[in-house]
Amino acid sequence: MMSTSINSSSTRDSRKTGIDDPGYDGSSGSRGGCNDLKSMARGFEDFPVGTRLVSNASSVITAEAIINFAREFDPQIFHLDPRLAHETIFRGLAASGWHTAGVSMRLFVDTMNVAGGIVGMGVDELKWPNAVRPGDELRLEIEILQARHSKSRPGYGIIRIHNVTKNQRGEVVQSFMANAMLPVRSSRA
């Protein structure tokens, strides 16, 4: 349904992002069949301040996906019923903001490709400035705002991220700042 790859930078920034590291093999390292969690993919050192990443491929949101998500998590008429949604403030079917957040997380995980995983610690200024409609194609832009080693957890780093999800017309459908923790690559066994 979704596939993503990685651009070195949306702005052709020359800063090192680790994307061309010999150790990067394009595998997510997060699915079964991998006995060594730490054998693949990227870590804290690969995301210095100023790094910009773009999810190369995108995720197309179908009406069916919008409705299925809403049935389980956000059963409101503007997320559930294309006809009745026209009578609401959205003037048509729109994805739940939490659905957009989930789809964006998928793009984030696939794009970051962090060995051992990346854990969200807190999110601020989460906004959904434009509705996501059936057929919209979403891309994620990631910028690393801060990066530091964890004091309390040796072997981990903490990065502050600005995540912006855009539709096929370049309109922002979601944005937020977040702190996330991820393993330091050089501390791998």
Next chain:
Amino acid sequence: MMSTSINSSSTRDSRKTGIDDPGYDGSSGSRGGCNDLKSMARGFEDFPVGTRLVSNASSVITAEAIINFAREFDPQIFHLDPRLAHETIFRGLAASGWHTAGVSMRLFVDTMNVAGGIVGMGVDELKWPNAVRPGDELRLEIEILQARHSKSRPGYGIIRIHNVTKNQRGEVVQSFMANAMLPVRSSRA
């Protein structure tokens, strides 16, 4: 899978919440079969500052649900594989924070029961201080921090909410502040 009802208040607060309004019939008003979107349930006036609501019933999170959500939206090993998750920072299978957000939204929609729906405008200080584990039973506590009529959209009000999701041991698994827009009841046709 989930069902919720409404307590008047977690603190037996005597402020009016609209729960005992004769017009409240316990129906969500958000599913099909309802020709008049505005005929049921609650509106802006029913949530004055200081209102506290608790989702009476709760949502039990199964390992299967954790894994299914993760496969689609957050495919990281600690959300996907109970055995391998023991080797990660989570020391066992844990739900994606965005899954917890979705489950909490469901509890929110069912508990608020707003005629015409309630639309999130922005979220701040979203945190996941404790992991959600298979079998955990989540409840939502809602407090209305601010309430005002919308200047730009007549017939709508804007409320600021503090949402706290807790597990069966009373530990906070998610919290955030949000602004949300909802119809004013007295403006119904």
